[in-house]
Structure formats: structure tokens, C-alpha cells
Amino acid sequence: MMNLFVLQLLNGVQLGVLLFLIAAGLTLVFGIMDVINLAHGVLYMVGAYLIATFAALTGSFWWGLLLMLPAAVAVGLILEVVVMRRLYARSHLDQVLATFGLVMIINELVEITWGTSPLSVPMPELLSGSVPLMGPLQYPVYRIAVIAAGLAVAVGLYVVVNHTRIGMLLRAGATNRTMVSALGVDINKLFAIVFTLGAVLACLAGALVAPILSVDTGMGESVLILAFVVVVIGGIGSVKGAFLGALIVAIVDTLGGVFGPILLRSVLDPAAAGQMGRVLAPMLVYILMALILFAKPAGLFGRSA
Amino acid sequence: MMSDVTTAPTATRAPALAGRVKAAALLFVLFALLPPLASALNDPFYVLIGTRILAYAIAAMALDLILGYGALVSFGHAAYLGFGAYAVAILSSYGINDMVLQILGAMVVSALFALVTGAISLRTRGVYFIMITLAFGQMAFFFFISLSAYGGDDGYSLSQKSTVLGTDILHSDYGLYYMALGLLAALFLLCNRIVGSRFGRVFTGIRENATRMEAVGYSPFRYQLTAFVISGCITSVAGVILANQAQFVSPAFMSWHRSGELIVMVVLGGVGTLAGPIAGAAAALLLEEWLGVLTEHWPLLFGLFLVLMVLFSPRGITGVLEKYGIARGKE
Numbered sequence: 001m002m003n004l005f006v007l008q009l010l011n012g013v014q015l016g017v018l019l020f021l022i023a024a025g026l027t028l029v030f031g032i033m034d035v036i037n038l039a040h041g042v043l044y045m046v047g048a049y050l051i052a053t054f055a056a057l058t059g060s061f062w063w064g065l066l067l068m069l070p071a072a073v074a075v076g077l078i079l080e081v082v083v084m085r086r087l088y089a090r091s092h093l094d095q096v097l098a099t100f101g102l103v104m105i106i107n108e109l110v111e112i113t114w115g116t117s118p119l120s121v122p123m124p125e126l127l128s129g130s131v132p133l134m135g136p137l138q139y140p141v142y143r144i145a146v147i148a149a150g151l152a153v154a155v156g157l158y159v160v161v162n163h164t165r166i167g168m169l170l171r172a173g174a175t176n177r178t179m180v181s182a183l184g185v186d187i188n189k190l191f192a193i194v195f196t197l198g199a200v201l202a203c204l205a206g207a208l209v210a211p212i213l214s215v216d217t218g219m220g221e222s223v224l225i226l227a228f229v230v231v232v233i234g235g236i237g238s239v240k241g242a243f244l245g246a247l248i249v250a251i252v253d254t255l256g257g258v259f260g261p262i263l264l265r266s267v268l269d270p271a272a273a274g275q276m277g278r279v280l281a282p283m284l285v286y287i288l289m290a291l292i293l294f295a296k297p298a299g300l301f302g303r304s305a
Numbered sequence: 306m307m308s309d310v311t312t313a314p315t316a317t318r319a320p321a322l323a324g325r326v327k328a329a330a331l332l333f334v335l336f337a338l339l340p341p342l343a344s345a346l347n348d349p350f351y352v353l354i355g356t357r358i359l360a361y362a363i364a365a366m367a368l369d370l371i372l373g374y375g376a377l378v379s380f381g382h383a384a385y386l387g388f389g390a391y392a393v394a395i396l397s398s399y400g401i402n403d404m405v406l407q408i409l410g411a412m413v414v415s416a417l418f419a420l421v422t423g424a425i426s427l428r429t430r431g432v433y434f435i436m437i438t439l440a441f442g443q444m445a446f447f448f449f450i451s452l453s454a455y456g457g458d459d460g461y462s463l464s465q466k467s468t469v470l471g472t473d474i475l476h477s478d479y480g481l482y483y484m485a486l487g488l489l490a491a492l493f494l495l496c497n498r499i500v501g502s503r504f505g506r507v508f509t510g511i512r513e514n515a516t517r518m519e520a521v522g523y524s525p526f527r528y529q530l531t532a533f534v535i536s537g538c539i540t541s542v543a544g545v546i547l548a549n550q551a552q553f554v555s556p557a558f559m560s561w562h563r564s565g566e567l568i569v570m571v572v573l574g575g576v577g578t579l580a581g582p583i584a585g586a587a588a589a590l591l592l593e594e595w596l597g598v599l600t601e602h603w604p605l606l607f608g609l610f611l612v613l614m615v616l617f618s619p620r621g622i623t624g625v626l627e628k629y630g631i632a633r634g635k636e
Contacts, residue, residue: 036432038565086616092431093378097572098615100565104608112602225443225561228436236432279451286444290425293437297428 003137008258009251014143016250017150021205022223023230023242024157025198031174031237032194033088036095039079039102040202041224042110047072047203048210048219049110052119061124061211068207069200076199080192088191111217118214146208153201154243161239170194174237226253229289235302244300249285256284329493329580336486340479352478353550354594358587359485360546363492365570365582367539370496371532372568373577374505376512380435380564381422381442385537387449387559388415389544394461394554404467404475404484404545411541418445419537423530442564449556460555467549475549485546489583492539496579499535508532569611 026040050071055064083102087095127145130138161167169190172180181187206219213219230249234241261277268276292300336359343351364386371377392411401407422441426434455461466475474480499505510518511525519525548554557563566589574585592610596603 030432034432036435083612083616090615092435093372093568093572093576094615096378096380096435096565096568098612100569101608101611101615104604105612108602108605108608112605221561225440229440232433232436232440275453278453279448282447282451283444286440286447289437289440290422293425293428298433 003135004258005255006133006137007139008254010139010143010147012251012254013247014147014150014250015254016247017147017154018205018209019223019226019230019250020154020243020246021150021201021208022227023234023246024154024239025201026227027231027234027237027239027242028170028174028194029198030231032170032177033191034177035084035087036092036099037084038096038099038224039106040198040227041220042103042106043072043075043199043202043220044206044223045110045215045217045220046075046106047206048121048213048215049114049119049206050203051207051210052121052215053114055121056119061122064121065207068203072200072203073196075203076196077192079199080195084195085188085191107217107220116217118216120214121210123211140212142211146212149208153204157239166193226285229285231299233289233292233299235299238299238301241299241301248288252288253285257281260284325578325580326497328578329490329497329583332580332583333486333490333493336489337483340482349478352482354590356478356482356485356546356550358590359482359489360543360550361567361570361590362543362583362586363485363489363546364540364543364567365574365586366489366493366496366579367536367543368567369571369574369577369579369582370499370539371529371536372571373579373582374500374509374512375529375532377427377529377533378435378568379426379438379533379536380561380568381438381440381445382537382540382567383559383561383563384418384442384445385415385540386544386547386563387445387554387556388418389541389546390548390554390558391449391455391544392541393467393545393548394455394463397463397465397467398455402465402468403471404469404549407467408542408545411545412538415537415541416534419534420530423533423537427526427529427533439561439564442559442561446556446559446561449559456555458556460553460557463548463552463554466552467545481546481549485550488542488546492542493579493583496539499532500579504528504531 022040022044026037029035029037029040047068050068051061051064053064054067054071055061058064058067079102083098087098090098123142127142130140131144133139159167161170169180169185173185173187173190173194177187180190226249230242230245232245233248234243234245260281261274264273264277264280267273296302336355339355340352343349343355364382367385368379368382371379389408389411392414393407396402396407396410401410418441422438426437426441429437449455450458466473466481469475469484475484500509507518507523508528511523511528515525544558547558570585570589571582572585573588574583575581593603593607596606600606
């Protein structure tokens with residue numbers, strides 16, 4: 001039981017860092033530009049498809065990862081310049097409609113380009129295999145590497161946001177856009193940087209997860225909603241909140257699916273516990289979100305309106 | 306004090322009110338003429354898609370009640386379609402086949418869900434509200450996906466159509482169509498009454514300026530929550546019709562794409578007009594059908610249409626909003 005717990009906890013942390021990569025960009029875009037972007041989930045999918053393509057072309061995961069990054073920057077910049085830039089001053093309703101349209105467009109473009117059958121990305125040789133954790137327990141090296149990479153990005157983002165000039169502008173922009181603009185900062189450039197950064201982080205999450213999941217057209221959907229839950233729990237505009245929210249959501253989701261039925265079995269008969277566990281487990285994160293919002297409507301680290 | 310709020314706008318709003326009813330009446334007459342036309346053309350397919358249009362028209366109109374008149378952009382309204390559809394499936398599996406009882410069941414569940422999720426969502430606004438309603442919609446979606454007794458992800462085939470007060474008028478496609486049209490007309494009149502009532506004026510007033518309404522003595526939260534619950538209940542009626550039309554229910558009824566499509570219908574038809582979203586539902590579904598005939602990749606064209614509509618229509622949809630006095634989506 002202890003082994004299962006540690007294993008699932010690690011799986012939860014691994015999902016958590018991926019969710020953080022996606023939610024970090026989302027929360028910055030919401031917080032700084034006050035723009036709702038439904039197309040953020042498809043960027044995660046695009047990242048996975050990009051690395052699948054480049055890895056297949058070059059025959060190497062590492063080259064694939066390296067080539068994926070500039071391609072992700074290009075995707076982010078194109079989206080920002082062609083569509084997003086025109087939405088900043090619009091109502092939330094306009095933003096919902098236009099980015100909902102973008103989701104449809106990008107999903108279909110991916111399907112036209114890569115087909116509907118799932119792709120797979122080979123595990124890099126260096127990171128294949130497992131390491132012993134405790135006793136007989138083994139854990140795949142690649143998943144540990146994903147956790148490490150995610151944490152490294154989190155630390156990097158923390159340093160950038162809290163200790164650099166651009167980070168200072170980001171924080172200022174999230175607090176008071178108009179003032180930042182009035183002080184002579186090129187707000188358009190700042191917005192373009194923020195959006196592209198968010199896009200690259202989402203693509204990176206998709207690329208990192210590609211060797212352990214099959215790359216298919218539906219992969220952005222469930223992740224988008226989970227990332228929304230993370231942003232709402234953490235508080236809009238807060239990178240710290242996104243990090244904590246991502247870990248909470250991912251661990252609750254992972255552990256709840258495994259241990260929920262086990263816990264229920266101690267109070268209900270096994271058949272009913274199994275049935276109820278299956279129904280309740282996927283709803284757990286939303287119930288958690290409801291509880292947190294009930295206590296703190298602006299999220300854990302959000303500024304109340 | 307109260308008479309100020311209730312009587313002052315009536316004089317200016319009266320023509321718009323009459324216009325709305327006239328436009329809706331014209332639409333209903335056109336809808337009523339569709340089945341004879343379809344049978345003259347010997348193409349019953351029109352009646353089937355017509356029924357779907359009528360069902361979505363009910364849902365879009367219900368969403369417009371809160372989106373148009375309250376500026377509450379709910380992105381989880383497909384959940385109520387699902388509650389309606391599953392009310393038919395679950396109740397009929399227990400031998401309760403009457404549509405009246407099924408609608409009642411759907412409304413009770415929808416009211417409870419809207420009450421709880423609305424109470425939490427309405428503590429927030431703007432982007433938060435959109436994301437939270439989306440998340441709650443997704444929660445309902447996952448609930449029905451894991452409900453293995455009713456097919457889970459695969460959905461559940463219905464063995465028979467609902468009866469109406471013991472009669473089997475829904476067994477013909479035409480019967481179901483006219484039942485849907487009747488429900489749409491009745492619910493339109495209900496929504497029209499709500500919008501024109503004291504309650505509706507307060508609700509619209511809160512959209513314009515919540516602080517001022519609060520200062521005058523109204524609690525915005527209560528009015529918004531009531532409207533949210535009413536909207537959810539009406540939307541569930543559309544689900545009951547859709548389940549009877551398709552003879553099949555599945556969680557696909559409540560995916561977040563469906564919620565997005567409902568918003569598209571409202572905006573296409575005109576936000577805050579009630580009659581507009583009925584036309585919007587017809588336009589969106591016919592556009593989908595037409596593009597679907599052109600290419601299997603029709604969502605590409607539909608998405609392109611949405612993006613271009615927002616980017617290049619004069620002042621975007623906000624322009625339309627301002628025309629109806631819903632200028633501010635943001636501060």
C-alpha cells in the first residue's frame with residue numbers, strides 16, 4: 001500500500017509540473033492582458049505533434065526537442081500578431097468566440113496535416129529504463145526527468161518574474177496595465193512576449209509528455225479544462241498560485257482515482273464503493289475547486305476584485 | 306422608489322418589446338410551415354433537422370436570458386442539455402415515460418445544479434465566471450461519462466419515445482416537431498414576460514450598474530442566481546427534446562464544444578433579443594450542415610468564420626452589444 005502511494009504520488013507530481021507549464025502561461029495571459037484564451041490547450045497538442053515530427057525527421061528525441069522550441073516561438077508569435085493582438089481591447093465574449101474559432105481551426109489543421117491516427121515519440125535512450133526507489137519499487141527515469149525539467153522551468157520562471165527587469169514589467173502589468181503603458185513601456189511588445197512565452201511553455205509541456213502518452217488530436221481538451229481549474233484555484237495572474245494549484249489538482253486527481261475507491265470500501269460494500277468511486281473520482285478536482293472558491297472567491301493567491 | 310425603476314424604462318422599451326414578439330411570431334409561422342413543405346418535397350430529413358434546430362433554439366434563448374440581459378457569459382450551459390437528455394433515459398428505464406414528468410425531473414435536477422454551481426460562480430465575474438462555469442459543465446460531463454449503468458462514454462439507446470399525458474403523439478416525427486415548436490413558443494412567451502417584468506428590469510439594471518442597483522436596495526446576487534436557475538431549467542427542456550429526436554443520449558450532448566456552440570448561436574442571432582438566438586440556432590446548425598456537405602473538415606471553415614466575424618465585423622460583436630446598451634464586457 002505504501003509503495004502504491006509513493007508511486008501514485010510521484011505520478012501526481014509529474015502531472016502537476018506539466019499542468020504548471022500549461023497553467024503558468026495561461027495565468028500570465030489572463031492576469032496581464034485580461035484575455036481569455038481557449039486555444040491554450042491546442043498549443044499543448046501542437047507541441048506534441050511538433051516534437052513527433054522533428055524527432056521522426058532527425059531520428060533523435062533531443063534534436064526534436066531543440067527544433068520544437070523555435071517552431072513553438074513561431075506558432076506563438078503568428079497567433080499573437082494575426083489574432084490575439086486584435087482581441088485585447090475587446091469584450092470577453094468576443095475573446096471567447098474568436099479563440100473558440102481558433103480551437104476549431106487548429107484542431108482541423110492538425111488533423112489535415114498529421115491524420116487522425118495517434119503518433120508516438122520514441123523514449124530517448126539516455127532516459128529509458130527505471131531506477132529503484134525504495135525496496136522493490138522501481139520508477140521510470142523519464143518520468144523523473146520530466147519532474148526535474150518542470151521544476152527547473154518553474155525555478156527559471158520564478159527568477160525571471162521576480163528578479164529581472166522584464167519580470168518586473170510583467171508583475172507591474174498584471175497589477176495595473178494602464179499605468180505601465182503610461183510610464184512609457186511598449187505594452188504591445190510586452191504583450192507579445194507574454195503570449196509567446198505562454199505558448200512556448202504549453203508546447204514544451206506537450207513535447208515532454210509525448211514519449212509517455214500517445215500523441216492524438218484530443219489531447220489538448222482535457223488538459224485545457226484542468227489548466228483552467230488550476231488558474232482559478234491559484235488566482236489569476238499568480239505564477240506562484242499556478243504552481244501550487246497545479247500540484248494540488250494533479251495530486252488530488254491522481255490519488256483520488258486510486259485511493260478514493262479504497263477509502264470508500266471501508267464504509268460501503270465493495271460493489272457500491274467501486275461504482276461510486278468511479279463516478280466521484282473524475283469529479284474530485286471540480287469539487288475541490290468549488291470548496292476553495294467558496295472560501296476564497298479570488299483563488300489562493302488572487303487579488304480580490 | 307421602486308416605481309422609478311420599473312416604470313421609467315417601460316415607455317422607451319415598449320417598441321422594442323413589440324418588435325421582439327413580432328419577429329418571434331414571424332419565425333414561429335415559418336417554422337410551422339416547414340413540415341408541410343418537407344412532405345411536399347418528400348424529404349423528411351428537413352423535419353429531423355428542424356426538430357434539432359427548435360431544441361437548440363430553446364437552449365440558445367435560455368442562454369440569452371442571462372448572457373444578453375445579465376452579461377453573464379455561462380460556458381457550461383451544455384450541462385443542462387445533458388440533464389434533460391439523461392432525465393429521459395433514466396426515468397424511462399424506471400418506466401416513467403411521460404414527457405411532462407421527464408421535463409419536471411430534468412428541471413428539478415437542473416435547478417439544483419444551477420443553484421449550487423451558480424451560487425459559487427456568481428461570487429466572481431469576468432474571466433473567472435467564464436472559466437468556472439466551464440469547469441462545472443465539465444464536471445457534469447465527467448459524471449455522465451463514468452455513469453456506466455447508462456452506457457458511460459458510449460451513450461445509451463432509448464427503447465421508445467416519450468408519451469405526452471398518455472398519448473403517443475411524439476411517435477411520429479411531425480408530432481415531435483410540433484411539440485418542440487409549441488414548447489419553444491410557450492417558453493419564448495415566458496422569457497418575454499420575465500424580461501419585461503419587474504424582476505427582469507432589476508436584472509437588466511444589475512447588468513448596467515450593479516453598484517447602483519445595490520444602492521437602490523436590490524441584492525444583485527439573488528437576482529442573478531434566480532435568473533441563472535431559470536435559464537438552466539429552460540435549457541434542460543431542449544435536452545428532453547433532443548433525446549427524443551435522436552432516441553439516444555450520450556455525454557457528447559454536454560461537451561464544452563456544445564456550450565461554445567450555444568454561445569455562437571446567441572451571438573449570431575443577436576445578444577439580448579430573445580428572438581434573435583432562435584434565428585441564430587437555425588443559422589448556426591444550417592451553416593454546419595452546409596459546410597459538412599462541402600468538406601469533412603467543416604470545423605476549419607466554421608472556426609474561420611467565427612474568427613473573421615469577430616475581427617472584421619464593424620467594431621466586432623461589441624458593436625452589436627453597444628447598440629443594445631451592453632457596452633461593457635470589461636471595465
